[in-house]
Amino acid sequence: MTIQIALVGVGKIARDQHLPTIAASGRFALAGVVSRHADDLGVPAAATLGALKAQVPELAAVSICTPPIGRAAVIREALDLGLDVMVEKPPAATLSEAERFADMARAAGRALYLTWHSRQANGVEPLRHWLEGRRIRRLAIAWMEDVRVWHPGQEWIWEPGIGVFDPGINALSILTRLLPAPATIETATLRFPADRASPIAASLAMASEAADAVTAEFSFDQRGPQTWTITVKTDGGTAVLRDGGGKLAIDGADVPLDEPTEYGRLYDRFADLVGRGEVDADLAPFRLVADAFLLGRREVVAPFRWTD
Numbered sequence: 001m002t003i004q005i006a007l008v009g010v011g012k013i014a015r016d017q018h019l020p021t022i023a024a025s026g027r028f029a030l031a032g033v034v035s036r037h038a039d040d041l042g043v044p045a046a047a048t049l050g051a052l053k054a055q056v057p058e059l060a061a062v063s064i065c066t067p068p069i070g071r072a073a074v075i076r077e078a079l080d081l082g083l084d085v086m087v088e089k090p091p092a093a094t095l096s097e098a099e100r101f102a103d104m105a106r107a108a109g110r111a112l113y114l115t116w117h118s119r120q121a122n123g124v125e126p127l128r129h130w131l132e133g134r135r136i137r138r139l140a141i142a143w144m145e146d147v148r149v150w151h152p153g154q155e156w157i158w159e160p161g162i163g164v165f166d167p168g169i170n171a172l173s174i175l176t177r178l179l180p181a182p183a184t185i186e187t188a189t190l191r192f193p194a195d196r197a198s199p200i201a202a203s204l205a206m207a208s209e210a211a212d213a214v215t216a217e218f219s220f221d222q223r224g225p226q227t228w229t230i231t232v233k234t235d236g237g238t239a240v241l242r243d244g245g246g247k248l249a250i251d252g253a254d255v256p257l258d259e260p261t262e263y264g265r266l267y268d269r270f271a272d273l274v275g276r277g278e279v280d281a282d283l284a285p286f287r288l289v290a291d292a293f294l295l296g297r298r299e300v301v302a303p304f305r306w307t308d
């Protein structure tokens with residue numbers, strides 16, 4: 001049966017990924033949107049989920065694509081309306097908010113999926129299998145992108161919140177999938193622009209029983225070529241996961257992979273969870289971010305400018 005789904009928040013990721021993925025899916029149909037502006041999609045649009053559900057009684061699920069601040073209220077409203085819920089990363093504004101979502105969904109008897117799209121990148125599972133039986137000597141993350149390209153004009157990203165960890169948490173979602181034992185933060189340096197409330201760069205050192213050394217470098221100020229790479233040196237060779245997990249090379253040789261389908265896989269998994277009435281709410285990447293802020297040494301760097 002096709003699941004009638006609404007998007008909440010029609011911004012960059014909703015238009016880049018969610019709308020085309022739903023349109024191509026045989027398991028979902030777009031039933032409406034909750035949006036302050038999007039009246040161009042040929043489906044009902046409303047200011048709240050309650051108002052949309054009144055217009056579209058067959059609405060059964062929502063996919064939440066707003067910024068993390070304010071998500072908790074939207075999730076509460078969705079569950080109260082009897083809807084199954086899928087959530088963009090990061091799951092919430094705070095860890096304590098996010099920790100309530102799974103119990104809220106179970107109490108409401110609804111499916112919940114707190115998504116990590118980068119975990120669905122094509123190279124992640126092949127790398128996880130390759131790592132089985134190998135000892136990780138050093139795992140180094142370099143996740144360096146230009147906020148001006150990926151979050152054009154989005155002032156919310158500079159409000160108190162996770163800043164550069166908005167992309168960095170994608171790498172941490174891969175890391176926590178790859179490692180067979182938990183990682184913990186040992187040291188963190190967070191670099192805040194003098195005029196902004198969230199960090200533009202961060203350096204992390206982590207510990208894990210599954211690796212001798214784990215480090216991460218995150219930047220939101222990377223001009224020119226963008227870098228989303230995880231290099232894993234083991235006792236049995238070196239793997240390099242590039243392009244956010246979309247490409248994998250082992251000892252210098254590219255591994256053949258499927259075509260990119262991150263969001264297709266997310267929606268397939270959500271449909272499966274809806275069918276079984278289950279909850280998938282892994283907070284391990286978000287917990288690492290929270291710990292980086294607990295331990296983080298703060299440095300002040302140059303003010304941020306959207307244009308040169």
Ligand code: NAP
Pocket residue numbers: 008009010011012013014034035036037038065066067068070088089090117150151154156166
């Ligand atoms: P965005 O372009 O700013 O879109 C967010 C949308 O949420 C807005 O267009 C707006 O939609 C709605 N909204 C509701 N309350 C808002 C508020 N207080 N401030 C701003 N917008 C508000 O953001 P985005 O890049 O799509 O990111 C949304 C989420 O997706 C974030 O959690 C982000 O981490 C995640 N994500 C983003 C990317 C990316 O490449 N940008 C990639 C993967 C995941 P209406 O005008 O329709 O109400």
